[in-house]
Amino acid sequence: MARPGKKQVRQTLQAFVVELIVYSLFVIIYFFAVLHFLGQWLVQLEIQHIRTYAVVAILLIIGQAVMLEAVTTGLMRFLRRGRSE
Amino acid sequence: MFFPISHTQINPIYLVVIGFLIGVLGGFFGVGGSFIAGPALRAVGMDWNFAVGTDLAHIVGKSVVAAKRHRALGNVDLRLGLIMAIGTIAGAEVGAQLIQVFKRAGNVNFVVSAVSIVLYLGISIFMICESWKTLAAAKRRKRAGKSSPSHGKADESAFTHMTEAIHRWRIPPMITLPVSGVTISLWLIMFVAFIGGLFSGFLGGGAGYIRMPSMVYILGVPTHLAVGTDLFEIIISASYGTFTHAIKGNVDILIALVMHTGAAIGAQLGAISTQYFAGPKIRLAFVPLPLIGAAIVIYTLLTGHKL
Numbered sequence: 260m261a262r263p264g265k266k267q268v269r270q271t272l273q274a275f276v277v278e279l280i281v282y283s284l285f286v287i288i289y290f291f292a293v294l295h296f297l298g299q300w301l302v303q304l305e306i307q308h309i310r311t312y313a314v315v316a317i318l319l320i321i322g323q324a325v326m327l328e329a330v331t332t333g334l335m336r337f338l339r340r341g342r343s344e
Numbered sequence: 345m346f347f348p349i350s351h352t353q354i355n356p357i358y359l360v361v362i363g364f365l366i367g368v369l370g371g372f373f374g375v376g377g378s379f380i381a382g383p384a385l386r387a388v389g390m391d392w393n394f395a396v397g398t399d400l401a402h403i404v405g406k407s408v409v410a411a412k413r414h415r416a417l418g419n420v421d422l423r424l425g426l427i428m429a430i431g432t433i434a435g436a437e438v439g440a441q442l443i444q445v446f447k448r449a450g451n452v453n454f455v456v457s458a459v460s461i462v463l464y465l466g467i468s469i470f471m472i473c474e475s476w477k478t479l480a481a482a483k484r485r486k487r488a489g490k491s492s493p494s495h496g497k498a499d500e501s502a503f504t505h506m507t508e509a510i511h512r513w514r515i516p517p518m519i520t521l522p523v524s525g526v527t528i529s530l531w532l533i534m535f536v537a538f539i540g541g542l543f544s545g546f547l548g549g550g551a552g553y554i555r556m557p558s559m560v561y562i563l564g565v566p567t568h569l570a571v572g573t574d575l576f577e578i579i580i581s582a583s584y585g586t587f588t589h590a591i592k593g594n595v596d597i598l599i600a601l602v603m604h605t606g607a608a609i610g611a612q613l614g615a616i617s618t619q620y621f622a623g624p625k626i627r628l629a630f631v632p633l634p635l636i637g638a639a640i641v642i643y644t645l646l647t648g649h650k651l
Contacts, residue, residue: 286360286605289602297598298348298598301349301598302348302349310591312590315597316590316595317586317590319601320597321404323608325408327409327608328408328612331609
């Protein structure tokens with residue numbers, strides 16, 4: 260298995276910092292927007308339609324995962340292209 | 345921040361940090377990390393039932409991110425993962441029923457604690473010995489100037505002779521898994537998945553600490569592929585677990601979503617890191633995880649305080 264070179268480690272760290280910034284922004288937006296607007300609706304759903312809540316819960320967590328992965332992958336591609344140009 | 349579904353007051357930064365730590369472990373080792381998430385949620389006053397259900401929901405999200413990243417690295421055997429998901433769900437149901445049996449007998453805490461201590465210590469001791477032997481053999485070969493028999497993601501293991509002996513049980517139907525590079529009895533795959541599910545249902549969490557090593561040593565799947573495939577399989581089995589817990593009112597999805605924002609970045613970091621480590625090194629680094637699990641159970645037994 261190849262050992263990472265200094266350049267590779269630096270690039271990985273750089274990517275990590277960029278991802279960290281994106282995620283931090285995302286978390287802040289998430290707290291203020293999504294959780295604020297969805298919070299009450301989810302509470303009501305959990306009380307009144309527990310099965311629908313269960314399905315929505317899974318869809319929400321998968322949706323967030325796919326979105327986060329897509330955002331960071333896209334961003335990393337964009338940054339890499341920017342470096343090579 | 346107040347989370348109205350579970351009526352818990354938790355600092356969201358705490359959730360993000362815990363999620364991040366579990367994400368790194370999950371991405372690197374292919375485990376759910378419940379042995380950390382459960383106690384971490386309990387520590388801030390969350391009820392045990394909510395801690396278990398919410399942790400499962402967050403595991404689904406984290407596994408999606410890590411499995412996608414592992415898939416991009418060629419570390420996921422979809423066919424194996426789908427077959428294993430069936431066995432895992434069946435095993436989890438049987439494990440949950442076993443819990444009920446021991447609950448009725450009134451000795452569930454003792455039985456679960458004893459089984460988990462023996463299991464965690466057994467896995468750790470076995471993996472220390474095996475990884476150590478494999479790494480020592482590789483060093484000897486290197487000193488003698490011989491090249492390693494494996495290349496790329498192919499794996500080395502001091503346990504290979506046993507894996508080969510197990511593979512000689514050719515009970516039909518035989519399944520060929522080109523991605524993992526093995527042809528194996530369907531029943532053996534189902535057995536491994538069922539045992540993983542059984543411990544998941546019996547001891548809680550995703551039971552990655554038993555499934556990942558089983559995939560390597562019993563099924564003969566290379567370590568990198570075992571990590572990636574285990575994560576893919578966890579998406580299905582943890583989704584099922586989340587649904588069953590959610591309809592019992594045990595899931596606070598708002599907490600899971602916040603935790604997942606940290607877990608998502610950690611999982612990617614963990615998954616990418618596997619590229620830089622050989623299989624035996626990943627397995628050796630895995631050893632502390634079941635030991636931490638054993639330490640938590642022993643602490644609970646000695647103090648009576650459930651973490």
